[in-house]
Amino acid sequence: xxxxxxxxxxxxxxxxxxxxxxxxxxxxxxxxxxxxxxxxxxxxxxxxxxxxxxxxxxxxxxxxxxxxxxxxxxxxxxxxxxxxxxxxxxxxxxxxxxxxxxxxxxxxxxxxxxxxxxxxxxxxxxxxxxxxxxxxxxxxxxxxxxxxxxxxxxxxxxxxxxxxxxxxxxxxxxxxxxxxxxxxxxxxxxxxxxxxxxxxxxxxxxxxxxxxxxxxxxxxxxxxxxxxxxxxxxxxxxxxxxxxxxxxxxxxxxxxxxxxxxxxxxxxxxxxxxxxxxxxxxxxxx
Amino acid sequence: xxxxxxxxxxxxxxxxxxxxxxxxxxxxxxxxxxxxxxxxxxxxxxxxxxxxxxxxxxxxxxxxxxxxxxxxxxxxxxxxxxxxxxxxxxxxxxxxxxxxxxxxxxxxxxxxxxxxxxxxxxxxxxxxxxxxxxxxxxxxxxxxxxxxxxxxxxxxxxxxxxxxxxxxxxxxxxxxxxxxxxxxxxxxxxxxxxxxxxxxxxxxxxxxxxxxxxxxxxxxxxxxxxxxxxxxxxxxxxxxxxxxxxxxxxxxxxxxxxxxxxxxxxxxxxxxxxxxxxxxxxxxxxxxxxxxxxxxxxxxxxxxxxxxxxxxxxxxxxxxxxxxxxxxxxxxxxxxxxxxxxxxxxxxxxxxxxxxxxxxxxxxxxxxxxxxxxxxxxxxxxxxxxxxxxxxxxxxxxxxxxxxxxxxxxxxxx
Numbered sequence: 001x002x003x004x005x006x007x008x009x010x011x012x013x014x015x016x017x018x019x020x021x022x023x024x025x026x027x028x029x030x031x032x033x034x035x036x037x038x039x040x041x042x043x044x045x046x047x048x049x050x051x052x053x054x055x056x057x058x059x060x061x062x063x064x065x066x067x068x069x070x071x072x073x074x075x076x077x078x079x080x081x082x083x084x085x086x087x088x089x090x091x092x093x094x095x096x097x098x099x100x101x102x103x104x105x106x107x108x109x110x111x112x113x114x115x116x117x118x119x120x121x122x123x124x125x126x127x128x129x130x131x132x133x134x135x136x137x138x139x140x141x142x143x144x145x146x147x148x149x150x151x152x153x154x155x156x157x158x159x160x161x162x163x164x165x166x167x168x169x170x171x172x173x174x175x176x177x178x179x180x181x182x183x184x185x186x187x188x189x190x191x192x193x194x195x196x197x198x199x200x201x202x203x204x205x206x207x208x209x210x211x212x213x214x215x216x217x218x219x220x221x222x223x224x225x226x227x228x229x230x231x232x233x234x235x236x237x238x239x240x241x242x243x244x245x246x247x248x249x250x251x252x253x254x255x256x257x258x259x260x261x262x263x264x265x266x267x268x269x270x271x272x273x274x275x276x277x278x279x280x281x282x283x284x285x286x
Numbered sequence: 287x288x289x290x291x292x293x294x295x296x297x298x299x300x301x302x303x304x305x306x307x308x309x310x311x312x313x314x315x316x317x318x319x320x321x322x323x324x325x326x327x328x329x330x331x332x333x334x335x336x337x338x339x340x341x342x343x344x345x346x347x348x349x350x351x352x353x354x355x356x357x358x359x360x361x362x363x364x365x366x367x368x369x370x371x372x373x374x375x376x377x378x379x380x381x382x383x384x385x386x387x388x389x390x391x392x393x394x395x396x397x398x399x400x401x402x403x404x405x406x407x408x409x410x411x412x413x414x415x416x417x418x419x420x421x422x423x424x425x426x427x428x429x430x431x432x433x434x435x436x437x438x439x440x441x442x443x444x445x446x447x448x449x450x451x452x453x454x455x456x457x458x459x460x461x462x463x464x465x466x467x468x469x470x471x472x473x474x475x476x477x478x479x480x481x482x483x484x485x486x487x488x489x490x491x492x493x494x495x496x497x498x499x500x501x502x503x504x505x506x507x508x509x510x511x512x513x514x515x516x517x518x519x520x521x522x523x524x525x526x527x528x529x530x531x532x533x534x535x536x537x538x539x540x541x542x543x544x545x546x547x548x549x550x551x552x553x554x555x556x557x558x559x560x561x562x563x564x565x566x567x568x569x570x571x572x573x574x575x576x577x578x579x580x581x582x583x584x585x586x587x588x589x590x591x592x593x594x595x596x597x598x599x600x601x602x603x604x605x606x607x608x609x610x611x612x613x614x615x616x617x618x619x620x621x622x623x624x625x626x627x628x629x630x631x632x633x634x635x636x637x638x639x640x641x642x643x644x645x646x647x648x649x650x651x652x653x654x655x656x657x658x659x660x661x662x663x664x665x666x667x668x669x670x671x672x673x674x675x676x677x678x679x680x681x682x683x684x685x686x687x688x689x690x691x692x693x694x695x696x697x698x699x700x
Contacts, residue, residue: 051576051585066586128675143672165579169628177635182654184578185642189658193665201669210680 220262
């Protein structure tokens with residue numbers, strides 16, 4: 001697999017002596033849980049949406065039949081909700097501890113979109129079209145913020161409708177039955193959106209685009225090389241350098257073991273995801 | 287009574303033949319014939335075997351009556367032995383009523399139209415080995431009928447060449463609930479229908495004949511001959527009422543159950559197949575059912591969630607507007623509670639056939655569907671284009687970098 005591009009990148013990586021922490025251990029653990037439960041929900045849910053196709057039946061069979069698949073789906077969903085709640089709690093507790101609510105909603109490290117994101121979109125598209133320099137991004141780019149809020153929105157829409165469908169007797173104590181029709185519709189449509197988005201756009205942006213191919217292990221190792229940080233997150237690098245805070249986030253290079261682990265886990269996720277997309281898109285076309 | 291009369295007549299004919307036969311000398315009536323034909327290797331000039339096993343013939347109904355060979359082979363004379371080719375045997379000489387009925391059967395009609403393979407008397411009853419129908423050894427006894435009819439209707443080669451309707455109907459019957467009950471020697475084996483129970487024997491008329499037992503209009507009566515209660519319930523259903531109003535497209539027994547592949551109603555395979563059967567007429571209802579959890583799970587082959595009849599009933603199906611219907615406003619809660627014991631009045635406001643594409647079916651569902659469509663379209667259009675453009679640019683950049691790296695002299699690179 002050592003194509004010239006990969007070899008070149010590896011050479012660059014080893015040349016860059018310095019690494020910085022981008023994601024801490026809790027971030028990485030949460031992403032891992034989110035990733036596993038998301039794929040779990042996707043693989044066990046997609047057979048219902050695509051029930052007309054033979055592969056859906058085969059997939060449900062591989063997962064132990066649609067009943068077992070239903071159990072896996074609910075377990076994954078419950079874990080995902082716990083991860084989500086834990087993340088939100090962590091964000092708020094951090095702000096509370098630092099007594100800095102402004103940093104949470106309006107700063108260079110905030111997840112809340114700001115004016116720079118708007119400018120970045122325009123500049124990035126101009127760069128795509130060969131009409132300008134590539135914008136210099138800060139800690140979180142506009143597409144990363146979109147991914148983040150898409151998960152938030154999805155959590156409420158898919159999670160909420162999923163809970164309605166999971167506990168219909170409880171909810172029918174105070175809700176009319178037709179909400180289950182709405183819930184079935186939005187659960188499936190939003191799931192298609194999420195699955196389609198994560199397994200194509202997110203994978204491309206984060207991993208398979210030519211600069212990163214076959215994948216970016218940062219979410220598994222937590223470490224980003226100085227070279228990559230300058231290239232992809234110049235604003236953040238400069239900001240940290242100016243403030244003399246670079247050394248605080250400096251880290252040892254990722255160990256080969258962790259790197260290999262990341263490649264295996266991430267690669268499996270990418271393969272499963274892309275296979276799901278191929279099946280879904282194939283079903284639409286054929 | 288009629289059988290006794292026939293036996294007496296046959297015995298008389300036999301005796302007369304015996305008395306008139308010039309070669310009669312106190313031995314068996316057929317000894318002269320069997321002198322040649324009794325030899326197992328006896329062949330006609332054409333090479334065709336003309337052997338007759340004396341034991342088989344004496345065990346047949348005709349043999350037991352001591353009928354002479356010439357009773358059927360009427361143009362053979364002792365004056366000319368060995369004799370040449372003979373006229374075909376005329377069963378109608380004695381069995382005139384059966385022969386008359388045969389003419390209106392599908393086999394008789396086909397023969398009259400020049401079909402040379404349609405079954406005649408001997409195909410079903412045999413020749414020298416004919417036994418009484420009640421005799422277990424008869425080719426047309428209940429136990430043997432599958433094999434006898436199956437000689438043609440269970441033989442894929444014959445079915446293909448003669449273009450027999452329905453395909454391998456005997457194989458289908460064999461695997462059906464009726465065939466299984468017959469072959470598994472259950473207590474029902476003496477009651478379950480065999481081929482002739484539904485099709486008749488000498489009144490086996492073509493389906494298009496209004497007098498046929500299997501004509502569309504007569505099927506409920508044919509099946510109802512055994513399944514009286516089911517027929518009575520069906521007659522009260524929307525399907526039965528439509529039939530009484532002469533709407534012949536309304537389903538009778540075989541439209542849902544099939545004719546020859548009838549399955550137990552509690553088999554998953556049948557429950558799932560029944561959904562498709564209902565959908566052949568109620569296509570729009572099938573579509574909307576498939577959009578629900580019930581429809582998706584059954585589509586994946588699990589029959590433990592609601593299928594059509596779980597809610598609508600089977601033979602007693604009635605429109606929602608009928609107070610007697612299982613899905614009427616009055617009965618709906620009880621019907622849902624059949625599977626969902628904790629269901630309440632709110633719960634049953636769920637629409638088990640939601641149509642998200644029709645505004646009248648529910649404004650909120652319709653507009654939610656439209657919103658979701660737009661959301662998906664918007665996100666995928668924006669990020670799809672974004673990704674394609676990005677990919678194109680990145681590829682170019684990476685290629686340029688690679689070209690630059692190659693341009694650097696090797697000494698500096700290493």
